[in-house]
Amino acid sequence: MCGVKCITFLLWINILSVKTEIPGFEFELTPPKPVIHVGKDLKLTCRVNACPGNVTFAWRTLLDKYHGGVSKNERTVSHLLIKNITVKHSNIIVCKASCEGQPKQKTSQIHVFSFPQDPVLPELKSLIENQTQKLSCIVHDIYPLEWLQIKWLREDKTLFVDKPHYVGDYDDVQNYTSEFNYTPSVLDRGKNISCRATLSSTEFGLNETRYSIAEYGPGTITTSINNPSVKLGEHLEITCHADGNPKPTILWFKEGNEPALQSQNEKLIISDASWSQAGPPNIPKIQLSHRGDPKEGENISILCSSDDGSAELTLYRQSQSTESEALNKSAVLLKIPSLQITDAGIYVCEAKNDFGSERSTINITVAAQHNVMKMPDLPVAILPIAGSVSLLTIAGLLIRYCRKKARSNSSNIS
Ligand SMILES: *[C@@H]1O[C@H](CO)[C@@H](O)[C@H](O)[C@H]1NC(C)=O
Ligand SMILES: *[C@@H]1O[C@H](CO)[C@@H](O)[C@H](O)[C@H]1NC(C)=O
Ligand SMILES: *[C@@H]1O[C@H](CO)[C@@H](O)[C@H](O)[C@H]1NC(C)=O
Ligand SMILES: *[C@@H]1O[C@H](CO)[C@@H](O)[C@H](O)[C@H]1NC(C)=O
Ligand SMILES: *[C@@H]1O[C@H](CO)[C@@H](O)[C@H](O)[C@H]1NC(C)=O
Ligand SMILES: *[C@@H]1O[C@H](CO)[C@@H](O)[C@H](O)[C@H]1NC(C)=O
Ligand SMILES: *[C@@H]1O[C@H](CO)[C@@H](O)[C@H](O)[C@H]1NC(C)=O
Ligand SMILES: *[C@@H]1O[C@H](CO)[C@@H](O)[C@H](O)[C@H]1NC(C)=O
Ligand SMILES: *[C@@H]1O[C@H](CO)[C@@H](O)[C@H](O)[C@H]1NC(C)=O
Numbered sequence: 001m002c003g004v005k006c007i008t009f010l011l012w013i014n015i016l017s018v019k020t021e022i023p024g025f026e027f028e029l030t031p032p033k034p035v036i037h038v039g040k041d042l043k044l045t046c047r048v049n050a051c052p053g054n055v056t057f058a059w060r061t062l063l064d065k066y067h068g069g070v071s072k073n074e075r076t077v078s079h080l081l082i083k084n085i086t087v088k089h090s091n092i093i094v095c096k097a098s099c100e101g102q103p104k105q106k107t108s109q110i111h112v113f114s115f116p117q118d119p120v121l122p123e124l125k126s127l128i129e130n131q132t133q134k135l136s137c138i139v140h141d142i143y144p145l146e147w148l149q150i151k152w153l154r155e156d157k158t159l160f161v162d163k164p165h166y167v168g169d170y171d172d173v174q175n176y177t178s179e180f181n182y183t184p185s186v187l188d189r190g191k192n193i194s195c196r197a198t199l200s201s202t203e204f205g206l207n208e209t210r211y212s213i214a215e216y217g218p219g220t221i222t223t224s225i226n227n228p229s230v231k232l233g234e235h236l237e238i239t240c241h242a243d244g245n246p247k248p249t250i251l252w253f254k255e256g257n258e259p260a261l262q263s264q265n266e267k268l269i270i271s272d273a274s275w276s277q278a279g280p281p282n283i284p285k286i287q288l289s290h291r292g293d294p295k296e297g298e299n300i301s302i303l304c305s306s307d308d309g310s311a312e313l314t315l316y317r318q319s320q321s322t323e324s325e326a327l328n329k330s331a332v333l334l335k336i337p338s339l340q341i342t343d344a345g346i347y348v349c350e351a352k353n354d355f356g357s358e359r360s361t362i363n364i365t366v367a368a369q370h371n372v373m374k375m376p377d378l379p380v381a382i383l384p385i386a387g388s389v390s391l392l393t394i395a396g397l398l399i400r401y402c403r404k405k406a407r408s409n410s411s412n413i414s
Contacts (some may be wrong), residue, residue, distance in 0.1 A: 025099040029106035038114040038173065039144065041083045044069075044093060048076040052100035062092035062107065087112050087143050087172050111206075114143035115174045115199040118210045119150070137212070141173040147206070150178040151196040154188060154214070156376045229255030268347040278332035280356030281311035286349035288362060295368040298339050302362065304349030305331040311351035312360075318346040318361070341366050 027048040036042050048055045056079035061067045068089065069082035082089060090112045096105040120138045127133055135152070142148055145164050150230075152160040178195065216397040225347065284306040294300045304315040315324040315332045324334040336343055344366045350359045368389040 011244065022219055024052075025104065026050055027095075027097045027104065027106065029095045031108065032106075033109050033111065033204060035111045035113060035201070035206050036085050038085055038087060038116075038141075039114055040085050042069075042085055042110065044080040044082075044095070044108050046078045046080075046095035046097055048097050048099065051076065052240045053100040056098045057099075058096040060094050060096070062094055067091065067093055085110075085112055087114065090144075109134065111201070111204050112143065113147065113199060113206060114141050115139075115197075115208055115210065116141050117193045119197045119212050120180075121193075121195055121214045127182070127184045127188075129184055129186060129189075132181050135180045135182050135193070137178045137180075137197070139176045139178070139197045139362050142176050142199065143170070143173045145170065145174060145176060147199045147201050148176060149200070150176075151198070152178075152180050152182075153194050153196060154170050159193075183219070280309040281351040281353045281358050282306055283358045284311070284313060284349045284351040284360050286310075286315075286347065286360040286362045288364065293365055293367045294339055295367045296339055296341060299335070299337045300339055300364075301329060301336065302347050302349075302364075304334075304360075306351045308351060308353075311353045312351070314350045316348055316350075318348055320345075322347075324345045339366055341368065 018194065025048070027046060029044065029046050031044070034042055034044075042058075046057055046059075055076050057071070057073050059067060059071050059078070059080050067080070067082065069080040071078055071080045078095065080095070082094070089110055091110055093108045093110060094105050095108070096103055098104075117140055120140070122136060123139065135148060137152070138146065139150070139251070146166055148164055150162040150164075151158055159182070160180045162180070164176055170349050182193070186351040192213050194211050194213040196209060198207070198209040200207040284304055287303045287305075288294070289303065290298070302315060304313050304324070306313055309329055313326075313330070313332045316322045316333045322334060323330045332349075334347070344364055347362050347364055348359055349361070350357055
């Protein structure tokens with residue numbers, strides 16, 4: 001039935017089949033389903049467990065795209081290192097191993113994802129009870145979008161779940177903004193709202209959650225006064241503390257006045273709020289440049305100052321207009337060169353604002369200068385120098401001395 005040719009053929013078939021079925025030729029490719037974040041490095045390993053002869057390896061992608069990796073072969077193991085994974089590396093990689101020229105292949109399905117940071121809740125004006133406001137939460141650099149889910153919560157209660165619509169094939173990371181119309185009620189007061197973003201895939205065993213919290217609910221406001229029985233003109237501090245996120249804007253009003261009186265303050269806590277903007281200014285301070293009583297002929301200056309930046313300062317001699325020099329917003333200076341007896345009197349420092357004025361005064365007395373010039377004992381002094389000093393000069397000195405004396409005696413001020 002079967003001649004020599006036939007037997008030869010069967011033998012050849014047999015050899016071929018033996019060659020096809022190399023016993024014990026097995027290999028593995030790990031990991032088979034890597035899920036890896038953008039920017040990371042991935043190492044795939046192709047390992048032949050048993051092969052009686054030489055082994056060769058080849059790496060490629062299923063669609064014959066460039067895999068961008070570098071391979072390194074040892075006798076029975078080959079590694080493929082792909083550095084700095086990008087979205088474009090989401091692909092199927094094939095490792096082809098040949099034992100004695102007999103090829104086999106295995107695949108690894110790479111899934112790249114990107115979820116680098118917590119969602120961002122942009123600042124917005126504080127919420128008002130019963131008023132609907134659009135809240136938004138931004139998740140940056142997400143991939144793949146279809147794995148994303150955003151949950152809005154008030155404390156533990158879910159308010160809204162947002163699952164992005166499938167928006168077609170994207171081959172890069174993208175930003176996603178979840179928007180939610182929120183109507184705060186009295187129940188929300190002081191409670192936190194959070195935006196919880198989850199990137200998950202049951203198939204690939206990924207389940208990452210990141211979230212951001214905002215105290216979006218209407219806040220609470222407390223005020224306190226440093227000293228409730230403060231007298232007018234004394235320093236008064238009112239602290240306004242407001243809870244809320246974003247930080248509430250605080251406006252100061254004087255009761256009955258429609259427009260906001262004082263500055264807006266974005267801070268959560270306003271401290272050192274001086275009431276001077278709504279009442280009379282602080283009492284200003286008046287000082288003399290000198291210690292002790294000034295003397296006739298001296299150059300003096302009077303300083304009027306205030307720690308109340310909102311008040312306008314003036315410095316003058318009582319019942320007279322005087323020119324003073326403004327140093328800055330909180331001080332004015334009056335210079336009196338060569339002080340005269342007639343400069344003695346009351347000087348007024350006045351601080352004034354829209355709500356009133358406060359004054360401080362100083363009583364300046366001028367001490368007469370008795371020893372403007374030392375007169376020598378006349379007979380002794382004049383005789384030796386009579387020849388060289390003209391009598392006119394001496395007469396002049398005498399006249400000036402007497403005048404000075406007369407002026408001094410007429411002023412009985414200390
Ligand atoms: C394995 O390869 C080496 C060099 O590439 C060759 O010399 C050797 O004969 C091969 N062995 C087998 C069993 O094919
Ligand atoms: C990784 O790849 C990104 C995008 O191609 C590039 O901007 C970045 O510089 C790379 N980083 C490193 C460490 O090579
Ligand atoms: C908000 O609405 C509720 C119910 O309508 C009402 O009782 C409450 O007074 C409202 N709050 C404000 C601040 O208007
Ligand atoms: C995502 O948002 C960031 C920051 O606003 C921006 O720099 C980046 O270009 C955005 N990316 C895309 C894909 O629009
Ligand atoms: C609200 O969130 C802030 C942090 O943003 C936290 O300090 C505060 O305790 C939270 N309040 C509640 C009631 O959970
Ligand atoms: C992700 O983990 C949370 C708990 O940590 C679980 O409630 C949720 O069902 C998980 N999601 C998926 C898709 O596995
Ligand atoms: C007063 O100031 C003038 C110039 O400003 C100066 O010449 C004079 O010496 C000063 N007098 C005294 C007593 O300091
Ligand atoms: C204003 O001038 C006075 C006197 O020179 C000085 O003591 C004070 O520090 C100044 N104030 C400011 C705000 O510059
Ligand atoms: C200012 O002081 C002088 C001398 O001490 C005194 O005689 C005078 O009455 C005082 N003036 C006032 C208004 O107090």
